[in-house]
């Protein structure tokens with residue numbers, strides 16, 4: 001049964017939240033040129049990110065925000081898309097997850113990064129009320145860097161969200 005309350009734990013490491021998704025790009029995922037649709041990549045980013053957030057919070061989560069996503073290389077029908085996600089930092093009820101997207105060339109045995117995004121999820125109970133999440137325990141230099149930088153990213157996205165809310169109010 002799905003949990004609706006976060007467990008009382010000291011915290012979880014990013015590695016404990018890590019998720020990996022791999023799939024072959026099929027014609028239904030692609031535009032007429034045979035490249036995966038940007039919207040399909042964003043859909044997969046949201047799913048891969050949510051899995052990491054679920055692993056951290058052990059609760060329901062909703063997507064609150066997605067930072068900008070760039071598509072630096074096309075991924076073509078028949079190629080493999082791989083996504084890796086992990087929680088970088090938890091705040092009170094929200095978590096920042098980094099999702100990286102790779103094109104995997106299985107003939108050459110090579111992988112290259114094609115997109116990356118920071119996605120914020122909020123842990124909620126079954127009434128959609130935000131609930132607290134455990135902290136993230138960082139150990140490696142890379143984890144500590146991402147943790148530190150997450151605060152600046154949060155400030156920027158909350159300032160942007162406040163402006164969006166104002167616009168919504170004005171257009172009512």
Ligand SMILES: CC(C)(COP(=O)(O)OP(=O)(O)OC[C@H]1O[C@@H](n2cnc3c(N)ncnc32)[C@H](O)[C@@H]1OP(=O)(O)O)[C@@H](O)C(=O)NCCC(=O)NCCS
Pocket residue numbers: 062063064065090091092093094095120122124128130157158161
């Ligand atoms: C996300 C949501 C639950 C926040 O609800 P809220 O009433 O604003 O709740 P709060 O003000 O208490 O904020 C809860 C947390 O969300 C964070 N948050 C809210 N809006 C955010 C945004 N745009 N970006 C990043 N974090 C955001 C807050 O900072 C807070 O985090 P913290 O507890 O770690 O400090 C609510 O806006 C919602 O349900 N949105 C729709 C989610 C959804 O349906 N997503 C799918 C796509 S439509």
